[in-house]
Amino acid sequence: MIAAGYAMHEVSFLQDLAVVMIAAGIVTVLFQRLKQPVVLGYIVAGILIGPHFSTLILGGDGLKLVHERETIESLAELGMVFLMFSLGLEFNLRKLGRVAATALVAAPLAIMLMVFLGYQVGQLMGWTTVSSLFLGAVISIASTSVIVKVLREMKREREPFAELIYGILIVEDLLGVVMIVLLTGIASTGDLGVQSMLISTGKLLVFLVTVLVLGLLVVPRLLNFVARFESNERLLVAVLGLCFGTSLVAAKLGFSVALGAFLVGAVMAESSQIHRIESLVEPVRDLFIAVFFVAIGMLVEPLLLWEHLVPILGISAVVIVGQVVGNTFGTVVAGHDLRTAVRVGTGLSQIGEFSFVIATLGLTMGVTDPSLYPIVIGVALVTTLFTPLWIRSADGLTDGILRSAPKPLVGYLALYKDWVERFKGGQWNSLASKLSRKWILQMAVNMALVAGVILGAAYLARLEPAWLTKWKLTPDSLRAALWGAAMVLSLPMLIANLR
């Protein structure tokens, strides 16, 4: 070696990244051949290069392929930010519009069912309330990346049931962000009291409204300004600065970085530069997401997976059956035939990236049972492997249900579907009603925002924080000032409604 003593830090960091990327590359190519989603490949690669696997095989300290786990974890946290940011970029009210009715019925129904089931399973295993709630949240949200990839590989991504699935996924992602915030609140106050729930919800609403209003007013204009320079480099730097900055503000205010990244992504989705931004962010996102999933795999101890085999298989069964039941039921209620509904349900029968985000949250806050993490990994592996088989067996399953179900029920189902369809086709599908629906949706969103601002002001008035009392105002004039500020903040939205 010519330069033996030179820059060992640099080399070991580079070595870590090189090992991560090479392992990810090899395993994903293998998984492509095996027709398995790339995410699964990353996690398996992480397990293989992680500290635990080589120790298991070789004994002692193993191979020590990766030196500075902390750096890799920092990069992996960036992966979480990019994951949520790109979900935000793809979050699109217009896309949701077509399948809104179904998604808004099925997603909350399935999530509530799964949180309930997960909580019960947690209690059964003797976990704490908070730990059980985390388990419920972890198994309640299906994996966008797995579904998108499985459907694409089966060449079924354009079928009607796939459209419904995407709609449900969007609503689920949104509810997932809400769950992350609520869980952060519950875990840090340690109770489920109504008051603290209300306070966190109020704080969340204020934050949401502020970011959305300020964001929609400022961000698209700022990006248009930067885009005029026609330099991809400058636009990328501006986009990443906004993304990291908002995530940081969210973290500093006590919310998760995931929430900030998601919100700023959703705001940027309204920019006219969205297509350029997406193509610029894509490679950066792919890099950090690969590191994210590999890092998740590296945290896994294969022995622990084996140890927790029973809960892993049990909870996997709960996910596979529960998600199908919840989503199928919701889709049928929204007025689709049973065949479509079962296809939707089987597609959504796995957990993935959101579950890792939530489990990581519980792990870093130290409020969950230590076995939650290996269990989540195990369940994600089992349910992902099962997804393609399950989708393929959907039609057979439907035939079985239709054969064995009591005749009157089947008849009632058909009747119900016709009734909903007539309702949709007749009353809703004319141009006029479409416009009014759009208008109603917009007004509802705006009114919700106004309500959020007023709620925030009320909350602030009740708290009387130090910086407010410093102004030496009477409580009445203070309240008046706050209402005034709330009015000013809501003005743009009220104007938008009157337009």
Next chain:
Amino acid sequence: MIAAGYAMHEVSFLQDLAVVMIAAGIVTVLFQRLKQPVVLGYIVAGILIGPHFSTLILGGDGLKLVHERETIESLAELGMVFLMFSLGLEFNLRKLGRVAATALVAAPLAIMLMVFLGYQVGQLMGWTTVSSLFLGAVISIASTSVIVKVLREMKREREPFAELIYGILIVEDLLGVVMIVLLTGIASTGDLGVQSMLISTGKLLVFLVTVLVLGLLVVPRLLNFVARFESNERLLVAVLGLCFGTSLVAAKLGFSVALGAFLVGAVMAESSQIHRIESLVEPVRDLFIAVFFVAIGMLVEPLLLWEHLVPILGISAVVIVGQVVGNTFGTVVAGHDLRTAVRVGTGLSQIGEFSFVIATLGLTMGVTDPSLYPIVIGVALVTTLFTPLWIRSADGLTDGILRSAPKPLVGYLALYKDWVERFKGGQWNSLASKLSRKWILQMAVNMALVAGVILGAAYLARLEPAWLTKWKLTPDSLRAALWGAAMVLSLPMLIANLR
């Protein structure tokens, strides 16, 4: 704060990145308005958010905007890898072909002149031999990123002199890589002895040949295989795995990561997937390069810049005058008129990214004078600021020279140019000679590779490393085996020549 204790590490890492990206974004937008290259903006942003500037203004510990400088530095080192990697991707023998004659004359001439001048200045300041050599290397290579951006902003990037500049830049980058390797060798052995120089050159040749031969045989095929999956994600992961992996091998063998990254980039440039690879790598590269230059700025102590003002201004003058003289002379020798030559020379009159790479090398190896780093920053700032003015004044300068030069010299110059042009046009420009030139170039490259392999075998045979002697061969049979291996390695190149 809801989650006060939660993940402080995560937040501080994110804060560092957010501060870096936001500062980079704001300052580069400002610099765009001021029509200065973006690179300069990054460095200034780094100085502003760095630990030294706020301390200077506020006293005490300053603002402490960035917490974990180590992490930012790890990311910046990735920036260096990406910088060299993308230089390699753009390194193109075909592009070079058109301006090869000029570039191959002017670049080595200018570099030798600048290394000589830099060495003399270093000696004048009382620096060590190694330190003076580093100074010479630092000021010998012009900045691709600055020139490309300045010419683009002046809308002169398609003029003939710009083509010549790009050719010279390619040769300079290549020679820069060679210098990095030689400096690493000199700095670690601490002497300039002929023997150690020969050994390092031999090692370098073996490494170059191995990477190029193995790389050209394996890499394009591998990338074509991965590209068939039509997943940008997989292709990016494969490309980055190869890039980091080769850089790591280079570092482990005692060369710099810069060399490995450059070589693997040059090998990938031969892949048919090069355009897809370039567009995938571009955003990732831009991100890390931004971090790289901001980190360089953060290392600057503004007070030190002030303290070293005299050497900074003096060396800037040496760069501005020396590069113009060297490159103008070289371009004239290659048969261009004085006007074009002066334009080429003024364009190349600044230092940039390569200088930082070399200065960082010296800093991490601890062999250079501590003032080298601030001086390099200062000289880069001054010469970059001066570049657009200098290019604009090129034609005035030419007129001045032509007016004041003795008549016979001007006449001789015109005669020389005509002579070279006739030589080019007559003997060289027919189709047949073009083909034979191509064939000669290819054969020369191949023969050099074969020579490298044989030299490597000879070197290995002389060393008789432990793993070779383990096979219990007589020295003669050992040598025979090595020659055999060398023959096998050179076979593809010999075949390519006979084809």
